[in-house]
Structures are given as structure tokens and as C-alpha cells.
Amino acid sequence: MIGEAAAALHGSGLAQFARGSAWFYPAMASIHVLGAAFLIGAIALLDLRLIGFAKGIAVAALQPLAVRVALVAAAVCVASGMPLFAAGAISLIANPIFLLKLVALALAAANAVLHHRGAGAPALHGAVSLGCWATVAVAGKLAVFV
Numbered sequence: 001m002i003g004e005a006a007a008a009l010h011g012s013g014l015a016q017f018a019r020g021s022a023w024f025y026p027a028m029a030s031i032h033v034l035g036a037a038f039l040i041g042a043i044a045l046l047d048l049r050l051i052g053f054a055k056g057i058a059v060a061a062l063q064p065l066a067v068r069v070a071l072v073a074a075a076v077c078v079a080s081g082m083p084l085f086a087a088g089a090i091s092l093i094a095n096p097i098f099l100l101k102l103v104a105l106a107l108a109a110a111n112a113v114l115h116h117r118g119a120g121a122p123a124l125h126g127a128v129s130l131g132c133w134a135t136v137a138v139a140g141k142l143a144v145f146v
Contacts (some may be wrong), residue, residue: 006089015086025087028080035076036140040133042069047133050115050126059122097146101139108132 009015018025046066049059085092092098108129115125 002093003090006093009086010089012086014083015089018083018087025084028083032077032080032084035073035080036137037073039070039073039077040137042066042073043129043133047126047129050122051130052123092143095143095146097139098143101136101143104132104135104139108136 018028043066046059046063048054049057049062111125111128111132114120115122115129
């Protein structure tokens with residue numbers, strides 16, 4: 001079922017345009033990297049504060065800005081990532097490194113929800129988040145080469 005969906009996406013007009021355009025795929029890849037930089041950067045600052053760095057900065061002061069930047073950057077990543085995924089859906093869905101990226105994304109999201117609900121120790125959430133986002137970044141880059 002997932003393979004059929006990936007094949008349908010791979011054959012879509014968006015995927016064909018992404019593969020056939022000399023500028024579209026590289027533009028989306030560049031936008032995706034910039035979005036990821038802002039997303040991971042904003043979250044990393046908050047995570048480091050949760051772990052205990054920069055104790056002079058109140059979490060309550062940093063968190064709203066970091067979350068807003070991260071949410072906008074996440075939307076940029078989703079919008080730019082969809083054509084990238086569509087262009088190579090068949091190979092990506094079978095790529096264990098890409099699947100690791102998706103699992104790390106899901107774990108990062110679940111960890112964020114738990115943190116914002118006040119469940120568990122903030123320092124633990126910060127450490128888990130840093131690990132998840134580092135995995136997303138590295139796996140996202142490696143998936144292209146595997």
C-alpha cells in the first residue's frame with residue numbers, strides 16, 4: 001500500500017516537473033536546507049537552554065520566539081520537501097536512512113508535544129530533542145547518497 005502510494009506520487013505531475021526542471025529541484029533543495037537551518041537553529045537554542053546553558057535567559061522569554069521561528073521554518077521545510085520527496089518517492093520510501101529521518105522527525109514532534117504539556121523533565125526533553133534533530137539533519141543529508 002505504501003509502495004503504491006509512493007509510485008503514484010512518483011508519477012505525479014509535481015514529481016515529473018521536479019525531475020524535469022533545471023531550476024525547480026535545486027531551488028526547492030536550497031529552500032529546504034535554509035528552512036532546516038532555521039528550524040534546527042531555533043530549536044537548538046531552546047534545547048540548550050532547557051539543558052541548563054545560559055541560565056540568565058528565562059525559558060519563558062526564549063520559548064515563544066523559538067517556537068514561532070521553528071513552526072514557520074517547519075512549514076517551509078514541508079512545502080519545499082514535498083516536491084523533493086515526490087521526485088524520488090520510490091527510492092526514498094525504500095531507503096532505510098530516509099526512514100530513519102522520518103522516525104526521528106516523529107520522535108522530535110512527540111517529544112515537543114510532551115514538553116509543551118509539561119510532562120517530564122525539561123532537561124531530558126532538551127537532550128532528546130537535540131538528538132532527534134541531529135539525526136534528522138544527518139540522515140536527511142545521507143539519504144541522498146545511500
